[in-house]
Amino acid sequence: MEYKVSSQLMYNAEEPGTLVLNIRALQGDNESLVIEPGTITYLDYRSDMDRLLVLPVVEPGEVSISYSSVVKSQFDFIDFSGLSPQPVSELNPAILLYLHPSRYCQSDKLTRMASRLFGKIDNEFEKVLAITEWIYQHVEYLSGSTNGETTACDTIVQMAGVCRDFAHLGIAFCRALDIPARYCSGYAFDLSPQDFHACFEAYLSGYWIMFDATKLAPLNGFVRIAMGRDAADTAVCNLFGKIYGSSIVVNSELISGTMDPVFNTMNSSVGISYR
């Protein structure tokens, strides 16, 4: 499958400053990037986890960014039936940091809850599926119900949130159960209304497997932008100086291939791992 993803963002700079954008598809191809005013000379930075655009804004005024890319979606189906959990001692130590609590995922506070709710499930994939289902059943998707300070623990109490909050809670439960987990932002096919989306990935038997507790978009229609510990690492935009966002338009469309949408469902044993 091939997707055409695009985003147009507008900012108002009251004074000079810097925009750090995190909107490029991690494996984007045929990319187009138009920044206005054209005098802005941006810096392009690529890591394993993200592709940042650093834009120094020298003069006050409006800044507009228009990005599009064609992305070939590449992932594997991994069957976890019969796979046993990987002990922490056999993990690649570079993965261990995805067990640490982070700003929005206070896994250290959730060990008892995670253990009581999900501790008895042996198969790790089923365990994370159960987490995903629990969140889907207990948390109401409600635009505007949370803000940039809302944490996984807040979401448990409030029982409402948006994709970001669903992902944070999934990550926090996983880490509390000694399963590495990370946040993943991206473009999502068939998400309505179109917007940037967030999921989480759990590290199971050597694969990063994608989970989406919102069930609002198919797992196999995701185009990844960035991975990180939580939303703090993958913000669409970090603003330095008096610069304010004014509008965002996001789109994702299938341009070749057909897609048979896959969602997290109980009793499945097959996960999706993006390459």
Added chain:
Amino acid sequence: MEYKVSSQLMYNAEEPGTLVLNIRALQGDNESLVIEPGTITYLDYRSDMDRLLVLPVVEPGEVSISYSSVVKSQFDFIDFSGLSPQPVSELNPAILLYLHPSRYCQSDKLTRMASRLFGKIDNEFEKVLAITEWIYQHVEYLSGSTNGETTACDTIVQMAGVCRDFAHLGIAFCRALDIPARYCSGYAFDLSPQDFHACFEAYLSGYWIMFDATKLAPLNGFVRIAMGRDAADTAVCNLFGKIYGSSIVVNSELISGTMDPVFNTMNSSVGISYR
């Protein structure tokens, strides 16, 4: 200067599990490491930021780790008088993540406070010195006053904490002012009583500069073990399974050279940057 640093740690394993230790000097030399029982075959992992020991514990029982190393202390004095702040747009993008809030350093909640208290100081080194002095003046060093869930915001309200809390608050204020900052654990010469210590490093004009708001040990007597976003990344030990710590003995002694102790003081313009 050369330091001999050492630590002896004891754990009780009620069941098989894994210990991940973060106790080796980052630039240790002449290292000795004795683990008992000797049947434990550990994995050694080195990154830019830390050196992990991953110990699978196969049988219940006592585990003891005895480590020592001789470390040549290497750092530079950087004079910041007259240096202007580095704009975010000129930072190496790999450094940007040290501007993100983390588990214990909710810099996103502290922008107004940091700006009101320290925002008017132009020189960035002086700004971080002022942060360090504020913490020193306002927070009481009180063993046992905090726990593993205590955050920078908690410390502002409680006005008490230990080295870890002092460092978290320093980091949070720096990030709230768009200054990258990270946590640093290590051995500390002349710290009484001897224990693992924690400081923070701020990224100023291209250098990671060490700050210690506790003023309990000289900045130039620090032997770094690990750097990370906060204490979540640099724990002396992460325990997986029913394994419990029973004792820790830590030591650091000067074995060659003389040291003229340096502490953070107002009106200084010289910082210490470890290599």
Added chain:
Amino acid sequence: MEYKVSSQLMYNAEEPGTLVLNIRALQGDNESLVIEPGTITYLDYRSDMDRLLVLPVVEPGEVSISYSSVVKSQFDFIDFSGLSPQPVSELNPAILLYLHPSRYCQSDKLTRMASRLFGKIDNEFEKVLAITEWIYQHVEYLSGSTNGETTACDTIVQMAGVCRDFAHLGIAFCRALDIPARYCSGYAFDLSPQDFHACFEAYLSGYWIMFDATKLAPLNGFVRIAMGRDAADTAVCNLFGKIYGSSIVVNSELISGTMDPVFNTMNSSVGISYR
């Protein structure tokens, strides 16, 4: 039934100060109160809700309080089958304040959770029973797991607590559902080990009905000391000045009558209302 309840409390005063004790049975009879040193002249204060002893401690030293009373247990069984909920507009306005959130019972944060978990139950007694059962099933009774700052929202996340935390959560859920609720401290027959105990009362169809989500002591063996919005109002002791508690011994024994222990159980429609 008649109970003999007693408590012995010891305090160490490092300097002069004041002790405010809240240990007398609300309907105590045949009371004995011995305070040492005998020079302390206490003030006795009685309200509808509690009976305070205010003890000025003039000299440093040990203070011991020894209290006992014989209490005739008086309560009614109220059958709620078929009773409809009382609308807020028909409540005695003096009761309305038990709908307000308080220090440990942030009912304002729990409206969605309470509504989703219990909102569909029509009968109000069954609603509070369901709350009680939910707490009993989800929260682990674990001595020492919480402290004087722990709130109802914390307990939801931690899933552990002591009687005080069980009561706070019950109260918070009730208020979130527009059911007045208050905290109740007392002596509890058949509680093991013996200690002061806490329950909560919900105001249903004109009666304050007792609930105990810990199920650790029979509802009909409770001797009430104080009622209030939460533990902040009913502390066994408030200490002013450098005075520290050193020991507490509590006891409750049945001295006449027989008791057929009653606990909160699902499918019951009968509640206990103390006079």
Added chain:
Amino acid sequence: MEYKVSSQLMYNAEEPGTLVLNIRALQGDNESLVIEPGTITYLDYRSDMDRLLVLPVVEPGEVSISYSSVVKSQFDFIDFSGLSPQPVSELNPAILLYLHPSRYCQSDKLTRMASRLFGKIDNEFEKVLAITEWIYQHVEYLSGSTNGETTACDTIVQMAGVCRDFAHLGIAFCRALDIPARYCSGYAFDLSPQDFHACFEAYLSGYWIMFDATKLAPLNGFVRIAMGRDAADTAVCNLFGKIYGSSIVVNSELISGTMDPVFNTMNSSVGISYR
């Protein structure tokens, strides 16, 4: 001085429910109250602390309340120079509950901070003045910066708030220093823009003394509506059922006498105590 105070409130009821209003002047005279639709038969409730209107809303639709009153302002100036603090043991025990922490005033968390900032001031009036001044200096008055969950501890960290938050912080500091304190809502002369206002009262040497850390309205132009532990007790309106506020208009004007505005200032020793 005589004030004419008035308020017009509009609500939209999507379904039947109950409004509990707390808008009447505590010592109102010549009162006018018009409620539409006129079919609503309200209940009037008066306590020492407030005067509630309980309005059952039987049918969906718009509800409007129009209130006005003429109030003779009655208060005394109390000179605290030379007055010593009243020990807790000499307080009327009925006042003790104003020492307890409450929903928005977690005084239990602020004992160290309050003691370090204000503990050395002997005169209690000066102590509360210093609290008031500290809040005025440190907290920015910023409409919309807080919400119904914001607590005194949040305000310390955020350094911004509205009158309600200023009052909560003042109350929390007082209680942390063993000074009884309560929240006070009312009409405020010369407040711009006109709105309901909030102050706090501290209990000093037998008098409830008014303090206003916002300094936005004169202390001697306040017409009290309600007192309580914090905003939870004195809400302008508590809504039960799907009823939503649509507009509020508030006014206060001087109709007889002249007023020489009094604000809290350092170095004053005279407080205002409303009768």
